[in-house]
Amino acid sequence: MLIKQMPRQSLFWVFVAQTIIIAPHLTHLPEWIVLTWLLILGWRIQMYRGLWRSPKTIEKVALVALCGVGLLFGYSRLFALEPMVGLLVTAFLLKLLEMQQRKELLLVIFIGFFVTATQFLFSVTLAATAYGVISLLLLLVALVSANQDIRIENSHATVRKAVGLMLQSLPLMLLLFIFIPKLGSLWHVPSLKNIAKTGVSNSMSPGDFSRLGLSNEVAFRVTFDTELPRQSQLYWRGLVFSNFDGRRWSPISDFSQSQSQNEVLWAASNLEARSNDWQMLDIPGRETRYQVMLEASQQSWLYSLPMPTEWGGATGLSRDMTLLSKNPITERLTYELVSTFNFEFEPERLSSLGEFQATQLPLDFNPKTQQLALKWLREEGSAKGLMERILRLYNDKFTYTLQPPMLGRHSVDEFLWTTQKGFCEHFASSFVFFMRSAGVPARVVVGYQGGELNPLDNYLIVRQKDAHAWAEVWFQGQGWVRVDPTAAVAPERIEQSLEASLSSADASLVGGFLGRAGAFGWVKQLQLQWDSSNYRWQLWVLGFDRNRQNDFLKKLLGGLQAWKITLAFISVAALCLAPIILRLLWLQRPPPLSPVARCLLRFERKLKKLGLVRRKGETLGDFAIRAAEQHPNYREQFMMIAKLYERVVYGEDNSGMAALNIRISYLKV
């Protein structure tokens, strides 16, 4: 039975660990838990200092009851992650106040491990992980000191022991992570409350994109397996908007409807079969292979370069050539795609429904634009001519700015003929409205344009500030053609970046503070470095899902047979544990023999050849005499060695050491 008393030192470490562990949960914990925490921590610290008494049973019962009521009524949903964490944290706290014995202290520490693990469900960045590692280390320190003699107060050694234990267990941890098969969710779990996310949304009103321009947040990252396309080709299509209500652009219908209409191809192999019907023709040419890691957008569409020809898993291609996911993207998603830039999309004809959707307008809005569009069409004679004329107008008269003036009811009229200052959504919106007014099928496409290459790992970072809106116009024989009115007014936006296309005052707003700091070379370098480590972290650790695990093991072992995996696991585990065991054995090895003892051993070995063995307890002197009696011809040498030995050992005279060595070496038997 272990001595039951609780070491003070360990209690101290538990205070520290608990504070560190609970801190990141403060963002979602209800206020009353925070208050309870402060109360309990304060009480316990006063107890630790010997100022306050421990709580009475009635007080403990009251606290538990209050917390129970708080948990029952404080959360809107009971069976979700947040209330579970709330319950855990509450248990973590109450146990801290109540514990008296060592084994209870251990229990508090174990709960701490669980609470730390739940933290990883809320945040998975590299920084959050480092924080989690520190939490785990503190828990280990507390655990080690909980098992120490209460009289020992050398916290330095305790921390060192904990760090040692942690480092020694990392290889085995990685091994388990790589080899243990990953299972899907065992039962349905309610996901986290939708967190408001910046990013492209499923509708577009004036001002939406200029707001995104202020955000430096990463939208997604792309690794290209093939050559990186030109900057001006990087149009990441997200959504197509065909509906316009005078102010807001939105998709034709909501997704559930379009999916139920079987308008989505869930497997790339179906593309072939439907390509006639859908009139998607990819003309043989350069293919671009790439992998997108999309941050959690809480939306269910994906971004792709036109036109995707191969896609996998739970994604599908919809009728308007955008990619959809079956479920909203609540966590980071990695998907691989192949796109081709040489394609024709519905070149022959539009379906009547498609044509209606691509030309519909709210008639009581923007009367001036509607009139002028028809007038200009008559003057130019063709849709192409009309398009060139409006683009020329943009180029001559318009300003590209992050801070456009506010627009009233007839937003397109005001923008086109009065303010003439705007951001991409103004240009896209007014352009499509204008073309539709002349009866030309056109639609708005939103997504991202461009991206920043991280030269360290050669991948593209696409940020929220790269959000963009452009247009697609349908021409007979050509199908849908991308037209970017922004390119007409600010070609730098497309060819370089947003910052390059804006006035210096505007450019300083791009990307918020972090974006601005990037103007300094070294800050930029640091940002790229950080992003690169984060990307690798996400790619290799967070993105190590079942598919990747299978791929990795297949590559490593040449197959996925159970015996191969087991064998590999056991051998690598042995490799991991061997150094630990060897080190522990090495620490236990007997101390090296002293030179004198080694001499003695050599002497005894030589005499053994003569059939003489020293008896237990016999001094070397006695032994030498006995040996000399049996082998008188060695008498001199034996006696000399014994004498020298005694001089070195008992006389503590080391000068005899060399002579002793030589004597023994020259003793030939």
Place this chain on the structure above:
Amino acid sequence: MLGLKKYLQKSFLHWVSKRIPAGRSVALNHRNVFIFPSKSGFVFLLVSVLVWLLGTNYQSNLALLCAYFMFAIFVVGLHHTFSNLSGLTVTGLSSQAVFAGDDCGFDIQLQRAGRGSYESIMLQWPQGRAQLVNLQKGSKLQARVFCKTTKRGYCYPGRLLIESYYPLGLFRCWTHLDLKVKALVYPAPINAGPLPKDALSLREGGAVATDGGEDFIGLKNYQHGHSLKHIAWKQYARGQGMLLKDYCDYRSHQLWLQWEALPGLAREARLARLCYWLLQVSKTEECYGLRLPKVEIQPNSSLQHKLKVLQALALFELETDNAD
């Protein structure tokens, strides 16, 4: 349930006694050290399984890593706990004699071969208090581990439990060693009042001493507390050390602590009272002897004599059942 546990414990100890032979000095290694997860260790494993379920259900690789980390810590902790005992050499040293009912201390030496640090090792006799020791500096340490005694005779403390949970408390690593130690336990003295008159007897077969009174019978070593007037100053001056002139006063009463002085009492009761008288008498400087059935110790007043008498009381009629 409790009976089953006791039975299992008993048969385990029986098995252990066959597996680990007794010895004054025992080196701990994988052959004689046992290790098994502690209760806390099982709870820890349970928590790691829960974390694994959390990570699997929420498809969170970090939570999974956390679960695997806990498991890895568990495995690494096993080796550390084991090596916190393995490599030690345990030796039973001396013990002190005590009166029955007192705690008897056995000196146990722990010696390490290498420079590995040994911490929080608990030593405990089956009937005794636990003693926590740490061996961090130096190559060995001595600890006095106490064992409760109940009756006179030799106290065989049984198998010494050596146990450690360090560093993580997830494993219990332990062994039971028979270190072949024993301690002499004297009868617990029971107050029997003053010495009865018939405990006194005259010197046998000799005339009453003449004037001058005290006969010099030899020298004995000085013990702290002895009267200064008996110091052999002549020998002291010659550099022979502090010696006492030992006298027996034949004129004075010669004391015999006698079995027959306590008629009608049981054996243990008689011994306890004799022990009490012995302690009383030994505080004076008088010579006393001991008479038990088949045992007689001639009167003397030295310390060695006192110990001899105590031993005789302790072992009276026990020789046969407790033969070494």
